[in-house]
Amino acid sequence: MTNNTTKQxxxxxxxxxxxxxxxxxxxxxxxxxxxxGTPMLLRSTGxxxxxxxxxxxxxxxxxxxxxxxxxxxxxxxxxxxPVKMDGSGPTEGAIAAQFKSGAPTWDxxxxxxxSAITLGGQGMLEPIDYKIVDKSKMRPGFGWEYAASTYFFxxxxxxxxxxxxxxxxxxxxDFFDVKKFPGKxxxxxxxxxxxxxxxxxxxxxxxxxxxxxxxxxxxxxAAFKENVVSYWGGGAESQSVLLNxxxxxxxxxxxxxxxxxxxxxxxxxFIWDQGLISPGALAVLKNNPGGKEAAxxxxxxxxxxQKELVMFDKxxxxxxxxxxDALIPADKKRINPVDxxxxxxxxxxxxxxYAKNYGAALDEYTKIISA
Amino acid sequence: MRGTLSDRMGAALLMAPLLLFLILAYxxxxxxxxxxxxxxxxxxxxxYHALLTDDLVQSVFIxxxxxxxxxxxxxxxAAYAIxxxxxxxxxxxxxxxxxxxxxxxxxxxxxxxxxWVALLSNRGLINTWLQSIGFISEPLTLVRNEFGVIVGxxxxxxxxxxxxxxxAMRSLDERVLLAARGLGSSRMxxxxxxxxxxxxxxxxxxxxxxxxxxxxxxxxxAILGGxxxxxxxxxxxxxIFQSPDWGLGAAISVVxxxxxxxxxALLFRYVKPKQLV
Numbered sequence: 074m075t076n077n078t079t080k081q082x083x084x085x086x087x088x089x090x091x092x093x094x095x096x097x098x099x100x101x102x103x104x105x106x107x108x109x110g111t112p113m114l115l116r117s118t119g120x121x122x123x124x125x126x127x128x129x130x131x132x133x134x135x136x137x138x139x140x141x142x143x144x145x146x147x148x149x150x151x152x153x154x155p156v157k158m159d160g161s162g163p164t165e166g167a168i169a170a171q172f173k174s175g176a177p178t179w180d181x182x183x184x185x186x187x188s189a190i191t192l193g194g195q196g197m198l199e200p201i202d203y204k205i206v207d208k209s210k211m212r213p214g215f216g217w218e219y220a221a222s223t224y225f226f227x228x229x230x231x232x233x234x235x236x237x238x239x240x241x242x243x244x245x246x247d248f249f250d251v252k253k254f255p256g257k258x259x260x261x262x263x264x265x266x267x268x269x270x271x272x273x274x275x276x277x278x279x280x281x282x283x284x285x286x287x288x289x290x291x292x293x294x295a296a297f298k299e300n301v302v303s304y305w306g307g308g309a310e311s312q313s314v315l316l317n318x319x320x321x322x323x324x325x326x327x328x329x330x331x332x333x334x335x336x337x338x339x340x341x342x343f344i345w346d347q348g349l350i351s352p353g354a355l356a357v358l359k360n361n362p363g364g365k366e367a368a369x370x371x372x373x374x375x376x377x378x379q380k381e382l383v384m385f386d387k388x389x390x391x392x393x394x395x396x397x398d399a400l401i402p403a404d405k406k407r408i409n410p411v412d413x414x415x416x417x418x419x420x421x422x423x424x425x426x427y428a429k430n431y432g433a434a435l436d437e438y439t440k441i442i443s444a
Numbered sequence: 445m446r447g448t449l450s451d452r453m454g455a456a457l458l459m460a461p462l463l464l465f466l467i468l469a470y471x472x473x474x475x476x477x478x479x480x481x482x483x484x485x486x487x488x489x490x491x492y493h494a495l496l497t498d499d500l501v502q503s504v505f506i507x508x509x510x511x512x513x514x515x516x517x518x519x520x521x522a523a524y525a526i527x528x529x530x531x532x533x534x535x536x537x538x539x540x541x542x543x544x545x546x547x548x549x550x551x552x553x554x555x556x557x558x559x560w561v562a563l564l565s566n567r568g569l570i571n572t573w574l575q576s577i578g579f580i581s582e583p584l585t586l587v588r589n590e591f592g593v594i595v596g597x598x599x600x601x602x603x604x605x606x607x608x609x610x611x612a613m614r615s616l617d618e619r620v621l622l623a624a625r626g627l628g629s630s631r632m633x634x635x636x637x638x639x640x641x642x643x644x645x646x647x648x649x650x651x652x653x654x655x656x657x658x659x660x661x662x663x664x665x666a667i668l669g670g671x672x673x674x675x676x677x678x679x680x681x682x683x684i685f686q687s688p689d690w691g692l693g694a695a696i697s698v699v700x701x702x703x704x705x706x707x708x709a710l711l712f713r714y715v716k717p718k719q720l721v
Contacts (some may be wrong), residue, residue, distance in 0.1 A: 319588070
């Protein structure tokens with residue numbers, strides 16, 4: 074019996090246990106019999122992969138409990154595999170450090186797809202197994218070789234309606250127009266969305282945005298500097314500059330925009346027009362300790378529309394599975410970044426472009442904003 | 445003689461675990477960083493060459509040194525005033541000074557940074573108060589810029605600047621001051637021409653400690669600087685985690701450690717370690 078068939082046998086037994094065809098005790102006995110027929114060496118890998126937990130690394134804060142409530146607990150209930158949430162932030166460098174240590178302790182990472190393209194190209198991530206993960210449960214164009222789309226958020230314009238009276242901004246051109254819309258602005262410190270915003274405001278058509286004309290974008294950003302009160306580095310800061318009245322307009326994450334709207338009693342509003350859709354994704358570290366199979370199964374388990382709705386409720390993340398859109402109650406559809414009505418007004422970020430150019434572009438941007 | 449020798453042995457034995465810990469937890473891993481700086485992405489001195497030519501690294505280094513210098517001047521000046529009160533004031537003044545020095549010590553650096561945002565922002569306490577007394581009509585921009593960073597960092601570092609000064613002032617021979625007064629020098633003149641020069645080692649120690657600490661600040665500039673005041677620690681973070689370029693990140697770290705090492709060597713030429721606590 075090869076290791077693989079052993080695993081498959083045990084998995085099918087586990088499946089049957091899950092469906093209640095065999096009891097847990099029977100499962101243990103049968104699995105024991107199956108394993109008894111395998112040499113010791115293989116057993117250690119085969120059996121452990123089944124019982125070892127998975128570690129999922131996300132960006133921390135509310136995401137830790139949300140991931141656990143939406144995905145982790147259900148997966149453990151179904152498979153018996155515990156899933157531990159870690160909020161230390163899987164930046165590209167952190168994932169590389171994990172991989173290069175030779176003994177990674179992470180299994181799944183909530184990664185920027187463009188980082189996944191880069192890291193996957195360097196052999197640090199497992200290719201997504203689309204036999205386990207269902208591509209038909211994703212929006213077209215959002216299943217990558219090394220990362221599977223799990224949610225969406227957008228970079229949108231939020232504005233202080235009290236400052237502009239009945240006048241409301243309609244897109245990025247208004248964001249950069251301080252005559253028509255007086256007051257300070259706030260932009261993202263790590264560059265993403267700022268380049269696109271500058272080019273859209275400069276008259277580039279959404280369809281011909283990529284590849285980004287960085288020089289043109291940076292000239293516009295440099296000329297606009299005196300109108301920017303801060304370049305926010307985290308969600309909390311983006312909320313506070315608007316709530317404290319320091320900025321009359323800011324480009325913020327849509328997940329935060331709806332919170333700011335609530336906290337300000339509706340005074341701070343946001344628009345989807347020319348918003349920039351950014352996909353979030355799960356990827357699996359190469360040679361992950363909990364086993365590739367289990368990690369892929371976990372990703373597949375997150376494709377359930379009901380589970381994605383929990384994430385939408387808790388964090389405002391748009392569901393990756395288009396089947397979930399229709400399940401969102403009418404009054405909440407307004408804050409779903411990928412609801413057909415909202416998605417049609419927006420532009421998706423080009424992950425291939427970011428994979429190739431992000432590092433150099435961010436350097437230049439940092440230089441300009443901190444000069 | 446024999447007594448001092450065994451004393452030394454005892455002290456060395458007591459220090460050994462700490463030294464071992466520092467070697468294992470700091471020095472050894474740091475050698476790996478040194479290796480990266482010469483090997484990533486390609487072996488050679490390429491990263492150090494990039495250091496000298498990269499505009500971003502240059503501008504961040506210069507900003508870091510400038511902010512550290514300003515923060516040092518502000519902290520040491522403020523600490524000097526507080527320490528004079530703490531060492532030479534009336535009992536009530538001493539308790540008050542001690543309170544002002546120690547309380548910030550117990551509060552997390554993060555909490556203090558956010559506290560300054562609350563104080564200094566447009567609708568913060570200071571702006572609201574200045575507007576209410578009619579001193580200003582538009583709120584002043586006091587935070588999310590370099591000014592905010594300097595305020596937050598100085599506030600954090602004043603207690604650290606106090607200790608070397610306090611030990612210098614305590615070890616000062618009182619009679620010299622009395623002699624100066626007895627010879628007809630005014631209070632002010634005694635202070636400036638006798639007291640201050642005699643605490644010189646404390647001032648140097650205090651300034652160097654503050655300066656070295658300032659170079660490594662990460663959280664305070666990130667919160668109070670509005671994204672504009674990127675300092676060297678954050679640039680290293682950017683290089684290691686955000687836009688992975690470990691070679692350059694490592695080279696910056698090595699330069700920073702060497703620079704700080706040189707400053708510490710300078711510090712111990714002027715000041716005995718005993719005087720810093």
